Structure formats: C-alpha cells, structure tokens
Amino acid sequence: MSEYKVGQYDVTEIQEKIFEIFLEFDRICKKHNIRYTLEGGTLLGAVLHKGFIPWDDDMDIIMLRSEYDKFCRVVDEDIREPFVFYSMEKSEQYPFLFGKIFNKNTIYKSPNTAHLDIPQGVFLDIFIEDNIKLRTKKLHSRIVSAIGTVRYIKLGVVGFSIKHIFYAPLFLFSITKLNVLADKAMRKYNEVDTGYVYPLCQSISSKPPLPKRMFTDFEKGIFNNFEVDIPTCHMWYLHKHYETPMELPPESSRHPTHGVVEIKL
Numbered sequence: 001m002s003e004y005k006v007g008q009y010d011v012t013e014i015q016e017k018i019f020e021i022f023l024e025f026d027r028i029c030k031k032h033n034i035r036y037t038l039e040g041g042t043l044l045g046a047v048l049h050k051g052f053i054p055w056d057d058d059m060d061i062i063m064l065r066s067e068y069d070k071f072c073r074v075v076d077e078d079i080r081e082p083f084v085f086y087s088m089e090k091s092e093q094y095p096f097l098f099g100k101i102f103n104k105n106t107i108y109k110s111p112n113t114a115h116l117d118i119p120q121g122v123f124l125d126i127f128i129e130d131n132i133k134l135r136t137k138k139l140h141s142r143i144v145s146a147i148g149t150v151r152y153i154k155l156g157v158v159g160f161s162i163k164h165i166f167y168a169p170l171f172l173f174s175i176t177k178l179n180v181l182a183d184k185a186m187r188k189y190n191e192v193d194t195g196y197v198y199p200l201c202q203s204i205s206s207k208p209p210l211p212k213r214m215f216t217d218f219e220k221g222i223f224n225n226f227e228v229d230i231p232t233c234h235m236w237y238l239h240k241h242y243e244t245p246m247e248l249p250p251e252s253s254r255h256p257t258h259g260v261v262e263i264k265l
Helices: 011-031 040-049 065-078 134-154 162-172 175-186 234-241
Strands: 060-064 083-086 099-103 107-109 123-132 196-198 218-223 226-231 262-264
Touching: 011 065, 011 099, 011 123, 011 226, 040 060, 040 218, 040 226, 040 234, 060 065, 065 083, 065 099, 065 123, 123 134, 134 162, 134 175, 134 196, 226 234
Parallel strands: 060 123
Antiparallel strands: 083 099, 099 123, 107 262, 123 196, 218 226
C-alpha cells in the first residue's frame, strides 16, 4: 500500500485496474501488429520507476494516426468484457478528441463528465499524433483546440466564459458537425511527409512538436514487469516536457490528479 489515496482506495488499487485495461489494449495491438508507445508521465514512470509514478492515477498511451485508425477498425470485434472502447465517432455524448478504453465493472466519475451518457469507469487514454508543419503548428493546434473547447461547452464539460466569444461561429454547428470539423482539421497534413507530429487531439498548443521518428524508432523498456516499446530518444523527449525529469517533484506536487465524485473498484 502507498500513502496516496483516491476516495477510499489506495492509488495502487486504481493502478492495478488501469494496468488490466492496458494488458487488454496491448493484446489487441500485438494481434493486429499495431505500434504504440508510452506518453507523458507514463513514459517518465517507465524510465524512473519501471512502472507507475507512485502517486499517478492514470496511464497514457500514444500512437501515430495511421496506427490509431488500424486500432479503431479492429477493437470492437476483439475487445473482451468488461472493457469497452469509446471515441467521438461512437457517441455524441463522448467529449474527447481521442479514444479511451473503460472498465465497465468499475465506477470512476469525474465531476466534469459525470452527467454524460458514456461509461464512467476506470479508463486508459489513447492519444494520437498527427502530422503538422512547424510554421503553422501554433495556428493549427489553436484551431483544433477551439473546436474541442466548443464541444466541451456544448456538452457541459466546461462552462462558457467571455473569452469564448471568439469561437461564436462554431456554436452554430451541431456536435456531429464539430466532430467532422475536428477530424478534418487534425488530419489536415497526414498525407504529407512533414517529418513532425503533434498531439492535436489533446486540444493544447504549448507542447513542443516532435520528430515523427519518435513513434517509429523504439527500444525496449519495462513497465510493471511488462516489456513495452519506448522511443529510442525518450530522454530527449522527457527533457523537452519536464524541467528536471530525473528529479522527484516537491511533495506538494505528489498527488493523484484526477478528481472523482464517485469511485468503486
């Protein structure tokens, strides 16, 4: 057991449930020759701890758009109970521009999405890297972010504020149309060899662009005693994303980050 809690549960119990989802995801990917890697704090955890960061309550996977499309084509026929895959193409109530796998036998309700008619269990995030051009990356990501924000507002995930008045024309579109616009915007350069990719699906503009080879050139890493592919240049990536990646953060920053209003494992 650890000193970190989410509701009445130790964070290690949540990590175990997330890792079960990951193992099902990995099984499907191996069966269909789909390549992925670890992202953000999950990659940092693999390097520093050979597993989860001790206080982390999520696990992030990332893959190129072409790999994600392959995954979406096969997941529904292969995924086993109690797991279910959701994406914006599957439900107008689903608010994210990337996919998630949920464990339907658990409850893990976030205050921002508890009202939506989507699974509310423990989940695994599956992020997507799309091609970008360096000179237009900031504008490109802001356009996708604007569409994503309007979707959030229309679905009640975030509230409207005065700064959102700049997105006024987008509010005229339905969720279905916004989904089409977001998908088209994210895929804009995917038929062009730009050499760089970006997680446009995360609706942010502050992360650095990454060379595409980060998602094709891998070496073996370990996560929870399980062999995973990590980018060969993972240390370069970590230093781009974290000021001091090999040092523990201050104690005030060591806590689970997903607030929940209801949890049952």
